[in-house]
Amino acid sequence: xxxxxxxxxxxxxxxxxxxxxxxxxxxxxxxxxxxxxxxxxxxxxxxxxxxxxxxxxxxxxxxxxxxxxxxxxxxxxxxxxxxxxxxxxxxxxxxxxxxxxxxxxxxxxxxxxxxxxxxxxxxxxxxxxxxxxxxxxxxxxxxxxxxxxxxxxxxxxxxxxxxxxxxxxxxxxxxxxxxxxxxxxxxxxxxxxxxxxxxxxxxxxxxxxxxxxxxxxxxxxxxxxxxxxxx
Amino acid sequence: xxxxxxxxxxxxxxxxxxxxxxxxxxxxxxxxxxxxxxxxxxxxxxxxxxxxxxxxxxxxxxxxxxxxxxxxxxxxxxxxxxxxxxxxxxxxxxxxxxxxxxxxxxxxxxxxxxxxxxxxxxxxxxxxxxxxxxxxxxxxxxxxxxxxxxxxxxxxxxxxxxxxxxxxxxxxxxxxxxxxxxxxxxxxxxxxxxxxxxxxxxxxxxxxxxxxxxxxxxxxxxxxxxxxxxx
DNA sequence: CATCAACCTGAGAACTCGCTCAGAAGACAC
DNA sequence: GTGTCTTCTGAGCGAGTTCTCAGGTTGATG
Numbered sequence: 323x324x325x326x327x328x329x330x331x332x333x334x335x336x337x338x339x340x341x342x343x344x345x346x347x348x349x350x351x352x353x354x355x356x357x358x359x360x361x362x363x364x365x366x367x368x369x370x371x372x373x374x375x376x377x378x379x380x381x382x383x384x385x386x387x388x389x390x391x392x393x394x395x396x397x398x399x400x401x402x403x404x405x406x407x408x409x410x411x412x413x414x415x416x417x418x419x420x421x422x423x424x425x426x427x428x429x430x431x432x433x434x435x436x437x438x439x440x441x442x443x444x445x446x447x448x449x450x451x452x453x454x455x456x457x458x459x460x461x462x463x464x465x466x467x468x469x470x471x472x473x474x475x476x477x478x479x480x481x482x483x484x485x486x487x488x489x490x491x492x493x494x495x496x497x498x499x500x501x502x503x504x505x506x507x508x509x510x511x512x513x514x515x516x517x518x519x520x521x522x523x524x525x526x527x528x529x530x531x532x533x534x535x536x537x538x539x540x541x542x543x544x545x546x547x548x549x550x551x552x553x
Numbered sequence: 554x555x556x557x558x559x560x561x562x563x564x565x566x567x568x569x570x571x572x573x574x575x576x577x578x579x580x581x582x583x584x585x586x587x588x589x590x591x592x593x594x595x596x597x598x599x600x601x602x603x604x605x606x607x608x609x610x611x612x613x614x615x616x617x618x619x620x621x622x623x624x625x626x627x628x629x630x631x632x633x634x635x636x637x638x639x640x641x642x643x644x645x646x647x648x649x650x651x652x653x654x655x656x657x658x659x660x661x662x663x664x665x666x667x668x669x670x671x672x673x674x675x676x677x678x679x680x681x682x683x684x685x686x687x688x689x690x691x692x693x694x695x696x697x698x699x700x701x702x703x704x705x706x707x708x709x710x711x712x713x714x715x716x717x718x719x720x721x722x723x724x725x726x727x728x729x730x731x732x733x734x735x736x737x738x739x740x741x742x743x744x745x746x747x748x749x750x751x752x753x754x755x756x757x758x759x760x761x762x763x764x765x766x767x768x769x770x771x772x773x774x775x776x777x778x779x780x781x782x783x784x
Numbered sequence: 785c786a787t788c789a790a791c792c793t794g795a796g797a798a799c800t801c802g803c804t805c806a807g808a809a810g811a812c813a814c
Numbered sequence: 815g816t817g818t819c820t821t822c823t824g825a826g827c828g829a830g831t832t833c834t835c836a837g838g839t840t841g842a843t844g
Contacts, residue, residue: 339623339647346628347650347675430649478820494674494695503648510646516822518802525803540697541830542710542803548696709831747833748793753793763818772790 330354330368331361358382429508457549470531488547495543560601563584589613658738688780701762718779728775
């Protein structure tokens with residue numbers, strides 16, 4: 323099977339590298355460029371399956387670029403990236419069809435999730451499934467819904483992201499540093515105690531419904547989401 | 554099969570030598586440098602499979618170096634090394650994809666284990682297996698779980714590291730000095746009596762479940778993990 | 785068989801790590 | 815604006831862990 327091709331367009335090298343590494347690790351084939359002109363060229367040549375596009379670029383804005391791409395017959399969906407303070411109307415009207423947008427700073431795991439969500443809606447060939455189920459816990463990634471033994475659980479956004487990351491890596495110990503870097507925004511500058519806090523929140527909500535604890539502490543190592551049954 | 558190539562970047566010659574020797578013995582092809590500039594050069598030339606990178610170097614910090622490497626298209630995973638007292642935010646945001654980090658002082662066996670864990674997740678070709686099984690005892694290195702005849706055994710971090718080291722060298726006598734050097738942190742300053750203590754702990758937990766003792770004392774020499782059956 | 789060194793093990797002191805709570809600050813909706 | 819939900823921090827507590835030590839046991843040696 324061919325790897326899904328992602329085109330990254332952002333003028334900040336930091337963000338480009340962060341995204342490239344993270345997406346490559348997630349199994350995508352990545353190409354990154356730094357301005358609008360290169361983006362148009364790369365999109366024509368590379369035939370990407372999805373484009374990550376910074377709304378404000380030095381040479382062109384998001385609207386011009388998408389207009390140009392569409393006129394060239396390139397209809398790959400676009401995930402727009404925008405700074406938090408950029409006004410909403412910069413984005414409004416851009417996301418047609420399967421497009422979506424997210425504000426910087428984002429968490430790396432969230433980008434992967436959003437890309438998969440878009441591809442799920444766009445492509446007929448469903449490589450990634452919206453349902454992630456491990457043991458007694460089930461997540462619907464499209465609806466952001468969580469069920470434990472068919473009983474709905476209400477989670478905050480961060481709680482949800484943490485649970486998803488743990489479940490994606492079920493039965494594998496994750497260090498707090500890894501969790502912090504994947505689940506929290508990339509410019510988060512705090513202590514790892516926050517991971518402990520959120521694990522505590524999750525357990526309080528999940529463990530009352532499960533037969534046995536799902537998040538295991540590996541003292542001195544990290545945390546692990548455990549499924550009793552092979553999955 | 555080609556040996557996995559490791560690039561070590563640390564300004565302390567002591568640490569460089571320690572790591573070089575240990576990793577070479579573990580079967581890796583090693584190249585070590587002492588500053589950021591050399592690291593970038595070596596990474597480009599040598600095409601390493603994994604990079605061990607001290608976060609604080611005289612000429613560049615970890616963030617600059619990874620940024621530089623990623624922008625050059627080098628996406629080998631990085632295992633960051635950092636002093637325990639360095640503030641957490643030096644590390645935050647560094648471990649993307651399959652990266653991880655560990656604090657100095659570390660134990661040499663732990664470094665090898667972490668490298669293998671990263672390569673296991675990163676490379677699709679699974680050269681190293683997460684399961685280590687000798688005789689009646691089985692270790693899952695991803696989950697840090699230990700089983701004796703399919704019965705779970707709960708071990709402390711040090712107990713776990715000691716058992717893993719013994720099993721990696723099954724049917725080979727290890728001196729207490731060797732064990733101390735590999736399992737304990739490299740700046741450990743205590744007596745060898747501690748090895749005896751931990752062997753005692755292990756035996757207490759393991760031997761009640763095995764048909765015959767698994768850790769044999771070779772009086773005047775050291776210890777040996779014994780597997781009755783060839784493995 | 786007596787002696788000595790090597791080894792085993794239990795007890796305990798000091799410490800580290802993770803859990804939880806309470807509260808401040810911020811985001812968001814109405 | 816006002817109230818609610820959420821995020822994040824810091825402190826205190828308790829359990830688990832590390833390490834040392836001392837007394838008991840084992841085994842080698844002459």
